[in-house]
Amino acid sequence: MSSVPLQDFDADQLAQFHEDIKRAFEDLKSKNLKLDLTRGKPSSEQLDFADDLLALPGKGEYLAADGTDVRNYGGLNGIEDIRSIWAELMGIPVEQVLAGDASSLNIMFDVISWSYIFGNCDSTQPWSKEETVKWICPVPGYDRHFSITERFGFEMITVPMKEDGPDMDAVAELVKDPQVKGMWVVPVFSNPTGYTVSAEVAQRLAEMETAAPDFRVVWDNAYAVHTLTEDFPEVIDIVSLGEQAGNPNRFWAFTSTSKITLAGAGVSFFITSADNRAWYTNYAGIRGIGPNKVNQLAHARYFGDAEGVRAVMRKHAASLAPKFEKVLEILDNRLAEYGVAKWTVPTGGYFISLDVVDGTASRVAELAKEAGIALTGAGSSFPLHNDPNNRNLRLAPSLPPVEELEIAMDGVATCVLLAAAEHYAS
Amino acid sequence: MSSVPLQDFDADQLAQFHEDIKRAFEDLKSKNLKLDLTRGKPSSEQLDFADDLLALPGKGEYLAADGTDVRNYGGLNGIEDIRSIWAELMGIPVEQVLAGDASSLNIMFDVISWSYIFGNCDSTQPWSKEETVKWICPVPGYDRHFSITERFGFEMITVPMKEDGPDMDAVAELVKDPQVKGMWVVPVFSNPTGYTVSAEVAQRLAEMETAAPDFRVVWDNAYAVHTLTEDFPEVIDIVSLGEQAGNPNRFWAFTSTSKITLAGAGVSFFITSADNRAWYTNYAGIRGIGPNKVNQLAHARYFGDAEGVRAVMRKHAASLAPKFEKVLEILDNRLAEYGVAKWTVPTGGYFISLDVVDGTASRVAELAKEAGIALTGAGSSFPLHNDPNNRNLRLAPSLPPVEELEIAMDGVATCVLLAAAEHYAS
Numbered sequence: 081m082s083s084v085p086l087q088d089f090d091a092d093q094l095a096q097f098h099e100d101i102k103r104a105f106e107d108l109k110s111k112n113l114k115l116d117l118t119r120g121k122p123s124s125e126q127l128d129f130a131d132d133l134l135a136l137p138g139k140g141e142y143l144a145a146d147g148t149d150v151r152n153y154g155g156l157n158g159i160e161d162i163r164s165i166w167a168e169l170m171g172i173p174v175e176q177v178l179a180g181d182a183s184s185l186n187i188m189f190d191v192i193s194w195s196y197i198f199g200n201c202d203s204t205q206p207w208s209k210e211e212t213v214k215w216i217c218p219v220p221g222y223d224r225h226f227s228i229t230e231r232f233g234f235e236m237i238t239v240p241m242k243e244d245g246p247d248m249d250a251v252a253e254l255v256k257d258p259q260v261k262g263m264w265v266v267p268v269f270s271n272p273t274g275y276t277v278s279a280e281v282a283q284r285l286a287e288m289e290t291a292a293p294d295f296r297v298v299w300d301n302a303y304a305v306h307t308l309t310e311d312f313p314e315v316i317d318i319v320s321l322g323e324q325a326g327n328p329n330r331f332w333a334f335t336s337t338s339k340i341t342l343a344g345a346g347v348s349f350f351i352t353s354a355d356n357r358a359w360y361t362n363y364a365g366i367r368g369i370g371p372n373k374v375n376q377l378a379h380a381r382y383f384g385d386a387e388g389v390r391a392v393m394r395k396h397a398a399s400l401a402p403k404f405e406k407v408l409e410i411l412d413n414r415l416a417e418y419g420v421a422k423w424t425v426p427t428g429g430y431f432i433s434l435d436v437v438d439g440t441a442s443r444v445a446e447l448a449k450e451a452g453i454a455l456t457g458a459g460s461s462f463p464l465h466n467d468p469n470n471r472n473l474r475l476a477p478s479l480p481p482v483e484e485l486e487i488a489m490d491g492v493a494t495c496v497l498l499a500a501a502e503h504y505a506s
Numbered sequence: 507m508s509s510v511p512l513q514d515f516d517a518d519q520l521a522q523f524h525e526d527i528k529r530a531f532e533d534l535k536s537k538n539l540k541l542d543l544t545r546g547k548p549s550s551e552q553l554d555f556a557d558d559l560l561a562l563p564g565k566g567e568y569l570a571a572d573g574t575d576v577r578n579y580g581g582l583n584g585i586e587d588i589r590s591i592w593a594e595l596m597g598i599p600v601e602q603v604l605a606g607d608a609s610s611l612n613i614m615f616d617v618i619s620w621s622y623i624f625g626n627c628d629s630t631q632p633w634s635k636e637e638t639v640k641w642i643c644p645v646p647g648y649d650r651h652f653s654i655t656e657r658f659g660f661e662m663i664t665v666p667m668k669e670d671g672p673d674m675d676a677v678a679e680l681v682k683d684p685q686v687k688g689m690w691v692v693p694v695f696s697n698p699t700g701y702t703v704s705a706e707v708a709q710r711l712a713e714m715e716t717a718a719p720d721f722r723v724v725w726d727n728a729y730a731v732h733t734l735t736e737d738f739p740e741v742i743d744i745v746s747l748g749e750q751a752g753n754p755n756r757f758w759a760f761t762s763t764s765k766i767t768l769a770g771a772g773v774s775f776f777i778t779s780a781d782n783r784a785w786y787t788n789y790a791g792i793r794g795i796g797p798n799k800v801n802q803l804a805h806a807r808y809f810g811d812a813e814g815v816r817a818v819m820r821k822h823a824a825s826l827a828p829k830f831e832k833v834l835e836i837l838d839n840r841l842a843e844y845g846v847a848k849w850t851v852p853t854g855g856y857f858i859s860l861d862v863v864d865g866t867a868s869r870v871a872e873l874a875k876e877a878g879i880a881l882t883g884a885g886s887s888f889p890l891h892n893d894p895n896n897r898n899l900r901l902a903p904s905l906p907p908v909e910e911l912e913i914a915m916d917g918v919a920t921c922v923l924l925a926a927a928e929h930y931a932s
Contacts, residue, residue, distance in 0.1 A: 119579070121578055121579055122578065124575065127568070127575065127577040127578065130577070131565050131566060132565065134562075134563050134564055134565050134566070134567060134568060134577075134800065135561045135562075135564050135565050136560075136561075137560055138560055138561050139557050139558065139560050139561050140557060140560070141560060142553070142560060149550065149553065150770065150771070151553040151556070151560075151768040151769065151770060151771060152547055152548065152553065152768075152769045152770055153545065153547055153764075153769045153770050154770065155770070181607050181608070181798065182607070182797075182798045183794040183795065185793070185794045185795065186793055186794045189792065189793040189794070190793075193619060193623065196623065197619065197622065197623060197634070197658075198657075208623070208634060224792075224795075227792050228792055228793075231624075231789070231792045232623075338579075342577040342578075342800060343577065343578045343579045344576065344577060344578055344579050344580065344581070344795065344796055344797075344798060344799050344800070345576070345577060345798045345799065345800035345801065363657070366615065366650075366653050366654055366657045367611070367612055367615040367616075367654075368609040368611045368612045368615065369609065369611065369650075369770065370770055371608075371770075372607065372608045372770060372771045372798065372801070373770050373771065374560065374768060374770070374771035375771065375798070375801065
């Protein structure tokens with residue numbers, strides 16, 4: 081791009097540009113839009129892929145492969161019918177995999193909560209007895225993760241999320257502090273950057289020495305198979321990596337079918353070591369009698385096997401890829417020449433991370449709101465919603481149809497440009 | 507009954523009786539039984555009543571009455587389709603009712619856990635900051651309740667569960683202690699006695715002054731509509747009672763469809779005041795995004811309305827009543843004349859509470875186990891499994907077919923008599 085970046089415009093050029101873009105923004109407002117780019121929700125088209133599931137397991141169908149009547153009480157680990165499909169899909173031993181209710185976020189909250197109240201299986205005391213609990217948060221990251229550690233009052237320490245994963249030099253330094261008890265990471269097609277943890281970074285996470293014996297990595301593999309291309313990412317058997325490195329209980333790994341079948345009614349998976357599983361079920365068995373096995377059987381029948389899961393994911397890719405392309409095309413066409421933004425180009429997942437001119441992200445969100453376009457609040461990908469540079473926005477292209485998405489993103493581009501013009505003019 | 511009680515037998519009579527019953531026990535053992543009376547699980551026949559549910563909501567069926575797509579994320583309160591059926595069934599305002607995942611026990615654990623970590627909406631500090639938390643436990647009661655308060659380290663104080671509910675004089679005295687933060691109660695067809703809280707006892711619970719402002723009654727109405735007769739019990743609108751008495755947040759009430767549709771895959775309900783609901787969803791919204799609404803819609807379609815629920819419950823009554831009659835008949839025929847046991851005669855619920863000769867309950871369970879009949883462990887209806895008189899056993903007639911139940915109960919009667927004979931002979 082040989083064009084002049086906005087920040088190098090002279091005063092007259094900038095005034096003219098500001099005038100033009102203000103008019104474009106007024107036009108935008110006059111359209112009275114009501115569009116939503118806030119959350120990574122699947123679209124109706126995607127949810128329709130699982131239509132058969134709404135009638136499964138089907139009348140008279142209630143026996144798991146091992147003869148368990150899934151309708152009755154019991155079975156804290158979930159049924160092997162669905163656990164074995166996930167083990168095959170992720171190339172891990174079936175024993176590692178527990179199948180739960182719909183939400184893996186629920187289990188993440190619970191394991192942190194129970195570590196806080198009771199201590200985990202490597203704790204010398206409950207985390208609530210520590211003077212401070214510190215938690216490593218790669219940024220930008222997933223807002224709901226940060227909300228959990230915020231609620232428990234943990235001190236959240238950010239490290240950069242790089243293209244190959246969390247900045248490991250920073251992490252390795254931080255875990256020398258025994259009060260650092262854990263970290264969040266979305267290892268594949270990370271929310272919101274789309275970055276994927278490399279084998280090297282995974283190995284360093286598994287091997288690194290931590291001062292806290294009960295340190296845990298919440299390895300939230302929410303987008304493990306959520307490709308936007310023909311290729312599926314290699315799944316790292318992170319629990320076995322930890323075991324081989326002499327840190328068998330380091331990883332609490334999670335995934336779910338939320339963005340494979342039904343966002344609010346899928347099956348969650350908790351993948352971890354034998355000791356962590358025994359610790360977990362010891363509390364889960366007090367909290368209740370077991371997960372919804374009928375839904376697990378329905379899912380097992382729906383998929384059939386691991387290839388059945390991949391077949392569904394190809395449909396999602398076909399639905400989502402044009403939306404991501406459209407967003408990237410608009411960002412390119414409208415913003416690139418002015419040097420007012422940078423964005424990630426993910427090959428999977430649900431988000432695009434957009435960095436605008438420093439100091440203007442909240443203004444962009446405000447302008448978009450004025451124009452009837454809901455964006456995730458500026459700063460939401462940072463602990464306490466505190467983006468120190470006020471520059472990051474998370475774009476979620478999945479929910480709207482592509483025609484609406486085009487209108488919304490064109491509007492967002494206008495807002496980015498207007499906020500930048502205001503910034504440089506002031 | 508004009509017979510002589512076993513304890514009044516002279517030495518020769520007792521020796522002869524002991525000899526005879528020992529032989530009967532050896533006969534029993536030689537049958538190599540493998541029967542299970544441990545848990546209140548519905549039978550296959552009962553689970554079959556919900557066969558249609560296994561294919562619901564059905565293909566293309568995913569819109570709640572208010573237009574919500576139940577497949578997607580969101581909706582912490584659950585969908586009104588099922589909440590309104592429960593409101594109608596229980597004669598309470600729909601606003602009071604939150605619908606959740608399959609297990610109400612999960613929610614009970616969570617509200618106690620969150621009160622412990624963060625405090626509830628009337629707490630001046632989290633319960634974990636109290637020197638001691640004390641909890642009132644009507645006995646005999648539900649073992650899984652006591653396991654929760656045991657896990658949190660609460661001091662469990664027992665009060666007698668009488669035919670009209672917990673001994674209110676004892677309760678009113680205990681709640682003068684500000685460290686007494688709550689109590690368990692199963693108000694209708696209580697586990698294991700089958701007793702039901704009277705309107706007067708409910709009123710006293712609602713009105714009583716408690717020293718702790720954040721005192722809570724866990725009103726676990728698990729058997730609200732679980733009649734064994736033609737009549738349904740009157741449902742007490744306990745939350746409104748509390749409100750009218752000036753203690754609006756006193757009750758956390760629960761119920762579920764576990765023993766109406768599918769034991770492990772039903773819908774749970776949390777019924778409580780506006781402040782308690784706001785407090786709960788404030789944490790539930792950090793723990794996750796919302797319950798499984800697809801399962802809630804499936805249930806709403808399955809029932810249609812409150813009368814649909816009652817129609818299902820009549821089928822359960824028709825299946826369960828003969829089993830209860832059989833157990834009571836055997837207890838009458840085999841034990842009454844000897845004066846070695848007392849038992850409850852429930853008109854609903856899942857259990858019969860059997861008191862044997864003081865000091866012999868654990869021996870009865872041990873003998874039954876030797877004979878291949880699994881009984882819930884002696885003492886399990888008491889906190890810490892500590893039945894101070896070692897006399898209570900919980901009988902769960904629901905799971906086995908009636909022919910097996912007959913064999914099992916006849917065996918249990920033999921064990922009760924043998925243990926009594928051993929006791930008086932020693």
